[in-house]
Amino acid sequence: MRILVTGGAGYIGSHTVVELLSVGHDVIVIDNFSNSKSSSFEAISKISGKDVIFYEGDVADISFLRNVFSKHSIDAVIHFAGYKAVGESVEKPLKYYDNNLISTIRLLEVMEEYQCYRLVFSSSATVYGSPKSLPILEDFSLSTTNPYGTTKLMIETILTDVSASNSKWSFAMLRYFNPIGAHESGMIGEDPNGIPNNLMPYIMKVSTGELPDLKIFGNDYDTPDGTGVRDYIHVVDLAKGHLKAIDYVMEHVGVEAFNLGTGHGVSVLDLVHTFERVNHISIPYTIVERRSGDIASCYADCTKAHEKLHWTSSKTLEEMCEDSYRYVINQKKK
Numbered sequence: 001m002r003i004l005v006t007g008g009a010g011y012i013g014s015h016t017v018v019e020l021l022s023v024g025h026d027v028i029v030i031d032n033f034s035n036s037k038s039s040s041f042e043a044i045s046k047i048s049g050k051d052v053i054f055y056e057g058d059v060a061d062i063s064f065l066r067n068v069f070s071k072h073s074i075d076a077v078i079h080f081a082g083y084k085a086v087g088e089s090v091e092k093p094l095k096y097y098d099n100n101l102i103s104t105i106r107l108l109e110v111m112e113e114y115q116c117y118r119l120v121f122s123s124s125a126t127v128y129g130s131p132k133s134l135p136i137l138e139d140f141s142l143s144t145t146n147p148y149g150t151t152k153l154m155i156e157t158i159l160t161d162v163s164a165s166n167s168k169w170s171f172a173m174l175r176y177f178n179p180i181g182a183h184e185s186g187m188i189g190e191d192p193n194g195i196p197n198n199l200m201p202y203i204m205k206v207s208t209g210e211l212p213d214l215k216i217f218g219n220d221y222d223t224p225d226g227t228g229v230r231d232y233i234h235v236v237d238l239a240k241g242h243l244k245a246i247d248y249v250m251e252h253v254g255v256e257a258f259n260l261g262t263g264h265g266v267s268v269l270d271l272v273h274t275f276e277r278v279n280h281i282s283i284p285y286t287i288v289e290r291r292s293g294d295i296a297s298c299y300a301d302c303t304k305a306h307e308k309l310h311w312t313s314s315k316t317l318e319e320m321c322e323d324s325y326r327y328v329i330n331q332k333k334k
């Protein structure tokens with residue numbers, strides 16, 4: 001199949017492109033490098049032994065999109081492109097509403113023009129807000145606590161309405177839990193600029209000495225060790241979930257949401273200690289105040305993805321920690 005991947009130079013997108021190429025799909029990528037670099041494609045080519053067809057441009061630019069669709073007969077789209085920093089979205093909400101919503105609307109318009117009706121969308125566990133119980137099921141009530149999360153929920157609503165307007169559409173909305181890890185080659189991974197907001201990128205910067213210590217946001221939560229619990233999933237497992245979702249949208253119509261996680265809760269201290277143990281390195285940390293807006297625990301029930309997508313995660317927390325460290329050490333050598 002010929003798959004268009006928006007945001008394919010980014011963290012999850014680049015891993016997904018590798019998996020798509022490995023099973024023989026033709027892949028076309030659009031990215032504007034607002035949060036990635038073109039060197040992703042050199043790494044993808046080295047890993048896969050295949051070249052990626054790539055267009056630099058903005059998904060919100062309708063004439064650019066039409067040009068891409070007119071050149072290739074696209075069977076399905078995976079839509080990663082968007083901004084994702086929660087804190088920045090609070091400071092600059094219009095930037096987030098503009099990029100995340102407008103790019104999705106333009107994409108859907110052009111897909112309809114070119115009669116391409118199958119889309120896999122990057123949603124997030126953030127759409128569950130503060131869940132009423134755990135593990136989280138797809139039919140839980142939805143709410144958000146920041147503009148980034150609201151863009152994801154609004155896009156889910158848009159996809160649901162668009163699906164109801166024309167029965168040809170097929171949408172899979174993948175609600176990711178906490179992706180970490182990197183490709184085992186150490187050539188692609190997550191490497192944010194500046195001080196990271198998320199836990200694993202922060203640990204990675206402490207592991208290389210770029211930051212002195214980890215600040216753990218609270219140890220008085222109602223969790224086994226008092227630190228926050230999340231469902232960390234290896235990015236390669238997540239990438240493979242997109243291949244299953246592509247198969248699903250090719251065979252079904254309508255709109256479905258799927259949780260992609262491991263189903264297991266891991267505390268901040270569990271993650272820190274596993275990282276230290278498998279990589280033989282010390283991660284100094286201090287306990288500080290809770291971060292505003294954080295919930296105590298969040299982990300998925302992934303039964304639906306297992307039953308309908310025939311997908312399940314397989315990589316361990318140890319592998320996530322080893323692969324993240326390998327990637328950051330490789331980056332340092334460059």
Ligand code: NAD
Nearest residue numbers: 007010011012032033034035036058059081082084122124
């Ligand atoms: P990322 O920032 O690494 O990748 C996104 C890519 O999209 C980047 O390469 C960026 O340059 C590109 N991009 C952004 N806006 C664009 C536009 N208008 N036109 C063209 N390209 C554009 O992020 P990621 O971690 O790979 O996340 C991918 C998707 O998954 C995002 O939509 C994100 O919100 C969602 N998501 C991520 C996480 C996570 O923890 N990483 C969790 C849940 C959901």
Ligand code: UDP
Nearest residue numbers: 197198199202215216217228229230268294
């Ligand atoms: N966290 C932390 N220090 C950091 C970053 C995160 O203690 O520098 C904690 C955070 O409070 C949460 C967990 O790590 O309990 C995961 O945070 P992250 O931002 O990675 O994911 P999210 O909270 O968005 O699920």
